[in-house]
Amino acid sequence: MARTRKGEAPAVKADATGVNAFVGKDELLKFYQDMLLIRRFEERAGQLYGMGLIGGFCHLYIGQEAIAVGMQSIKVKGDQIITGYRDHGHMLAAGMDPKEVMAELTGRAGGSSHGKGGSMHMFDIETGFYGGHGIVGAQVSLGTGLALNNHYRGNGNVAFAYFGDGAANQGQVYESFNMAQLWKLPVVYVIENNQYAMGTSVERSASETAFHKRGVSFRIPGEEVDGMDVTAVAEAGARAAEHARSGQGPFILEMKTYRYRGHSMSDPAKYRTKDEVDNVKQTRDPIDHLKERLAAIGVTEDDLKGIDAEVKRIVAEAAEFARTSPEPDPSELYTDVYLEAAQ
Amino acid sequence: MSVDILMPALSPTMEEGTLAKWLVKEGDTVKAGDVIAEIETDKATMEVEAVDEGVIEALLIAAGSENVKVNTPIARLSGEDSAAPSAPAPAAEPVVQAPAVAAAPAPISAASTFADPEIPAGTPMKKITVRDALRDAMAEEMRRDDKVFLMGEEVAQYQGAYKVSRDLLQEFGDKRVIDTPITEHGFAGLGVGAAMAGLKPIVEFMTWNFAMQAIDQIINSAAKTLYMSGGQIKSSIVFRGPNGAASRVGAQHSQDYAAWYGNVPGLKVIAPYDAADAKGLMKAAIRDPNPIVFLEHEMMYGHEFDIPDVEDWVVPIGKAKVRRPGNDVTIATYSRMVGFALQAAEELAKEGIEAEVVDLRTIRPMDHATILESVKKTNRLVTVEEGWGPMGVGAEIVARITEFGFDYLDAPPLRVHQEDVPLPYAANLEALSLPSVAKIVKAAKTVCYR
Numbered sequence: 171m172a173r174t175r176k177g178e179a180p181a182v183k184a185d186a187t188g189v190n191a192f193v194g195k196d197e198l199l200k201f202y203q204d205m206l207l208i209r210r211f212e213e214r215a216g217q218l219y220g221m222g223l224i225g226g227f228c229h230l231y232i233g234q235e236a237i238a239v240g241m242q243s244i245k246v247k248g249d250q251i252i253t254g255y256r257d258h259g260h261m262l263a264a265g266m267d268p269k270e271v272m273a274e275l276t277g278r279a280g281g282s283s284h285g286k287g288g289s290m291h292m293f294d295i296e297t298g299f300y301g302g303h304g305i306v307g308a309q310v311s312l313g314t315g316l317a318l319n320n321h322y323r324g325n326g327n328v329a330f331a332y333f334g335d336g337a338a339n340q341g342q343v344y345e346s347f348n349m350a351q352l353w354k355l356p357v358v359y360v361i362e363n364n365q366y367a368m369g370t371s372v373e374r375s376a377s378e379t380a381f382h383k384r385g386v387s388f389r390i391p392g393e394e395v396d397g398m399d400v401t402a403v404a405e406a407g408a409r410a411a412e413h414a415r416s417g418q419g420p421f422i423l424e425m426k427t428y429r430y431r432g433h434s435m436s437d438p439a440k441y442r443t444k445d446e447v448d449n450v451k452q453t454r455d456p457i458d459h460l461k462e463r464l465a466a467i468g469v470t471e472d473d474l475k476g477i478d479a480e481v482k483r484i485v486a487e488a489a490e491f492a493r494t495s496p497e498p499d500p501s502e503l504y505t506d507v508y509l510e511a512a513q
Numbered sequence: 514m515s516v517d518i519l520m521p522a523l524s525p526t527m528e529e530g531t532l533a534k535w536l537v538k539e540g541d542t543v544k545a546g547d548v549i550a551e552i553e554t555d556k557a558t559m560e561v562e563a564v565d566e567g568v569i570e571a572l573l574i575a576a577g578s579e580n581v582k583v584n585t586p587i588a589r590l591s592g593e594d595s596a597a598p599s600a601p602a603p604a605a606e607p608v609v610q611a612p613a614v615a616a617a618p619a620p621i622s623a624a625s626t627f628a629d630p631e632i633p634a635g636t637p638m639k640k641i642t643v644r645d646a647l648r649d650a651m652a653e654e655m656r657r658d659d660k661v662f663l664m665g666e667e668v669a670q671y672q673g674a675y676k677v678s679r680d681l682l683q684e685f686g687d688k689r690v691i692d693t694p695i696t697e698h699g700f701a702g703l704g705v706g707a708a709m710a711g712l713k714p715i716v717e718f719m720t721w722n723f724a725m726q727a728i729d730q731i732i733n734s735a736a737k738t739l740y741m742s743g744g745q746i747k748s749s750i751v752f753r754g755p756n757g758a759a760s761r762v763g764a765q766h767s768q769d770y771a772a773w774y775g776n777v778p779g780l781k782v783i784a785p786y787d788a789a790d791a792k793g794l795m796k797a798a799i800r801d802p803n804p805i806v807f808l809e810h811e812m813m814y815g816h817e818f819d820i821p822d823v824e825d826w827v828v829p830i831g832k833a834k835v836r837r838p839g840n841d842v843t844i845a846t847y848s849r850m851v852g853f854a855l856q857a858a859e860e861l862a863k864e865g866i867e868a869e870v871v872d873l874r875t876i877r878p879m880d881h882a883t884i885l886e887s888v889k890k891t892n893r894l895v896t897v898e899e900g901w902g903p904m905g906v907g908a909e910i911v912a913r914i915t916e917f918g919f920d921y922l923d924a925p926p927l928r929v930h931q932e933d934v935p936l937p938y939a940a941n942l943e944a945l946s947l948p949s950v951a952k953i954v955k956a957a958k959t960v961c962y963r
Contacts (some may be wrong), residue, residue: 250710283743291741300709300746305733311699312734315706322688322712345699506744507778509802
């Protein structure tokens with residue numbers, strides 16, 4: 171069932187833990203709840219945006235839920251996550267409070283950055299979430315720096331740096347690849363290939379569209395993964411993390427995925443056909459796919475209703491909090507620009 | 514006939530060096546390409562090759578001689594065989610012309626003779642170059658805090674492109690003194706990421722010109738993240754390297770970035786002049802929890818100054834310093850231009866004008882109170898910066914003094930700065946473009962209506 175495929179970069183130790191490692195019922199139900207939370211949260215964010223409660227840019231993660239959730243399952247305490255601006259899913263998967271995330275989207279005092287960051291700029295050291303970065307590709311160098319920290323301290327942790335197929339063409343990505351492999355830094359690069367960099371398809375922007383091969387000239391192994399299959403993501407993630415954690419250096423995972431919505435709320439997505447989108451929704455949807463897995467082990471729709479209701483409640487509560495939390499106090503304007511020196 | 518072999522310049526900014534070793538002796542026959550001597554500067558050791566054939570007639574400078582000026586004859590070659598064409602040019606390689614005569618005057622290394630109110634009388638002093646002051650500051654802070662490390666191009670095995678990191682690799686090892694590939698954008702980002710995770714990186718840019726490749730990480734990641742995270746993510750990091758115009762290296766290697774980074778909230782920007790400030794401010798910068806842009810000056814690295822010989826010399830960030838008292842005109846400046854301003858003040862004194870020289874030391878946060886206090890006394894203001902004028906540091910100073918001290922001004926302030934062109938290579942044009950003592954004197958006299 172796991173649909174991973176090895177890349178052509180230096181050989182990865184094939185791991186026989188494979189398919190069966192993540193099929194425990196409880197684990198699958200947790201995947202289901204986490205993915206559903208992201209989807210319902212994002213749908214609600216889209217609504218709040220339409221109501222004018224969320225401003226600026228807002229990039230929804232719908233369709234890509236399996237990646238953040240699957241990868242989160244193999245993370246250990248102290249590991250770091252860093253991503254670009256399509257970050258709501260990663261924060262929820264990491265365990266950040268949906269209320270704080272939604273309140274940051276509405277720019278309120280209760281938001282995780284007290285309303286000063288917005289959709290693209292949220293952080294939470296507690297859960298190892300280092301943002302939330304608005305400049306395409308910057309998180310790849312920063313994430314490699316998190317790995318440099320782990321290497322420097324010898325703490326056994328791995329940094330997971332997520333970026334899209336668009337960011338994968340940025341120069342600093344390759345500068346980081348080079349240093350990461352040169353110094354054997356514990357970093358896993360997770361390329362979320364949703365096939366469109368804003369409105370430009372990978373075919374129109376990438377001379378090599380197989381992104382898992384992008385590390386070949388740096389001797390970084392890579393693997394293509396079905397990013398719509400949460401267990402495949404988790405299995406591949408476990409192998410990659412083991413590679414990095416054991417001192418062998420970076421690993422690249424190319425997650426083949428799809429975003430259902432436009433690049434941001436203001437994108438009508440005219441660069442692709444409705445048929446294309448519908449086809450993915452009907453045949454590759456990560457949540458439907460997981461439901462089939464659950465059904466196969468005897469979990470019925472009725473059994474999932476409790477989870478559905480719980481997710482609905484969490485999202486409603488988050489939306490209510492985000493709507494009613496006050497705007498930041500004007501005095502917040504001048505805070506957090508500098509830290510006081512200790513001297 | 515004989516040909517003199519001259520002390521060669523090994524870099525655009527070399528003025529003198531040590532003749533470390535002769536590899537030939539008098540009476541030896543040499544041919545073009547033979548290595549005849551080794552020369553050391555504070556930055557590098559280089560071999561000198563003969564470019565003519567002949568017999569070494571005399572060695573004019575003994576091995577081990579220090580401070581041998583560029584273009585001093587160091588040996589005489591007899592071209593007794595008639596085939597050797599007479600060569601009036603220096604008969605040694607590498608032949609890099611020393612800075613042209615028209616170039617700006619050397620900074621006054623005796624600046625420390627001006628009383629420094631921060632240094633109590635009786636404090637023991639020692640002489641040290643700006644280069645070693647910076648090095649010592651890094652070494653002391655690395656001993657003090659094992660989270661501090663240095664990364665950059667050529668900082669480790671090569672000992673620093675300008676030798677500022679000399680001996681750090683030997684003391685701290687390659688885990689804490691890290692040679693990077695030539696990838697400014699990438700390693701600046703790695704540094705910021707490591708800082709976000711709690712380390713305290715010092716990121717050296719070989720020069721600030723190359724940091725334009727990395728400016729996104731400096732501004733968008735290092736400077737803004739504390740704010741965007743509501744105070745959660747700090748970046749305690751020092752970006753450092755030589756800034757401004759060196760000598761004859763052309764437009765792409767000669768830019769002053771003080772105004773650029775001074776524009777950005779979240780950054781602190783430091784530009785010291787002498788060794789005491791270089792050391793004290795570098796130590797403060799490394800300890801500071803905020804991202805710091807530390808602007809050094811290549812032309813100052815080799816200059817010696819007195820520095821307090823105390824255990825832990827730290828200079829607070831954000832405080833300007835009156836380098837020379839005077840009642841007639843305030844000259845506000847920073848970095849290498851402080852030396853120019855002090856020299857201009859000496860010239861002005863001969864004409865009965867006493868200039869007060871204020872060294873900003875920190876560009877952001879700017880201590881305009883100290884400038885304002887000075888202007889209240891002198892009622893006249895000249896600013897001096899190596900960078901361009903428009904939207905510059907001088908423009909900022911003038912705006913603030915106009916805003917807060919309008920009633921104290923007896924003349925419109927004037928700005929001295931680089932001409933509004935990319936820095937030219939030709940020696941005469943370069944000198945015309947950069948600020949000079951004469952330009953400062955002229956501006957000061959103008960605001961004094963003299």
